[in-house]
Amino acid sequence: MNNFSLRMLRTLVAVSETGSVTAAADRVGRSPGAVSATVQQFEEELGIQVFVRKPAKGMAVTSYGKLLVLEAKGLLAHADEFRSIAGALGSSLHGDITVGCFTNLAPMRLAGLIAGFKEHFPGINVHILVGDQETLLQGLHSGTVELAISFDIGLTDALAATPLATMPPRAVLPSSHPLAAAPELSLADLVDEPFVLMDLPYTREYFLSIFHALGLKPKIAYRSQSFETIRTLVGNGLGYSLLNLQPETDQTYDGTSVVHVAIRENLPPLQIVLLTLKSLTRRSIVHTFKEYAANYLRNRHRG
Incomplete structure (x- = not known):
């Protein structure tokens, strides 16, 4: 794998723009010998001739070299932009x-x-x-x-x-529900039971659209804008729900417990x-x- 430093790329661009090893050395603050060695190293590692040496006429860029120089200029521009961003971050982290x-x-x-x-x-x-x-x-x-x-x-x-x-919707059931231990279930298995709806703007429409897409109609028994209220209603056996988020614990605020079960149908997830x-x-x-x-x-x- 070739590893080219920014210094090497700047040297390459300087030689191409000045057409002279000596002039390029003055621009980048290096000796002519160091510039010549850099060009030679670059060509050897790539296996491509970047310049044609013309006695008394300097360095001419080959057709392949022109493409490489153009890419080098792009990389250097990105590096300069990165330096500017990094400088701004470092000076204003308050x-x-x-x-x-x-x-x-x-x-x-x-x-x-x-x-x-x-x-x-x-x-x-x-x-x-x-x-x-x-x-x-x-x-x-x-x-x-x-x-x-x-x-x-x-x-x-x-x-x-x-x-x-990516967070797919899961069925939320009381731990005592007959399907609580199932590895997955169909939403049709639950549709006749009371449904507890997360009743927030955009969220309610998302959950109701899931039923609509499957040709099902939920029996909405309770609505709440509170995530934990949804879970406690389910934990007390008052219905099931759909949620995309699963807390670290299955225990609810009032000491009951719920389980989150995967749904068999290919339902739209949330990101x-x-x-x-x-x-x-x-x-x-x-x-x-x-x-x-x-x-x-x-x-x-x-x-």
């Missing part, structure tokens, strides 16, 4: 950002994410807005939220979404995503939080 998080995700992921981020970047203060999808989308479009951790529902073309994890407004130029500290959050959340949902 300030305040407001991050939104979907209400059901927040108890499971937000605190650990912020704690780890604060340990790495103590100069950045993170303010949080926890809400349903409608609240988060409004916050992003109004600019009151610079980044949101949520799901890929109800999104507009104005938003950029970075996918983090956990990081959302930003495309038209909003992200500040350095927002870029830093986004990169940290993406790595943290992907690792938490891996496997």
Whole structure:
């Protein structure tokens, strides 16, 4: 594998633009001998002649060489851009950002994410807005939220979404349910039983569309905007539900327990995503939080 340093690439470009080893050496601050050796090393490693040496006329670029020089210029431009971004990050890692998080995700992921981020970047203060999808989308479009951790529902073309994890819907049953131990089940097996609906904007439409796509109609017995209320209603045997998120424990707040069972039908999953407004130029500290959050959340949902 060839490993070419940025210094080598700058030397190559300098020789091509000046047409002279001596002039290139002056430009890059090296000796003519070092420049000549760099060109020779580059050609030997690639097995391609980049320059034609013409006595008293300097260095002429070959046709293959012109392509390589063009690619080298592109790589150097990216390197310069990277240096600028890194410099901006290093000089401005202080300030305040407001991050939104979907209400059901927040108890499971937000605190650990912020704690780890604060340990790495103590100069950045993170303010949080926890809400349903409608609240988060409004916050992003109004600019009151610079980044949101949520799901890929109800999104507009104005938003950029970075996918983090795929979450299929699962049936949530009381632990005493006859199908609680099943490795998977059909939604048709449950449709005649009472259904507990997660009644949040965009979320309710998503779950109801699952039944509609299968030609089924749920018997909605209870509605709630609270994730844990849904689980306690199910845990007390008052119905079943559909959820895409599964907490670390099957025990509910009131001591009952539920199980999450895979559904046999090929149902549309939800994606956990990081959302930003495309038209909003992200500040350095927002870029830093986004990169940290993406790595943290992907690792938490891996496997």
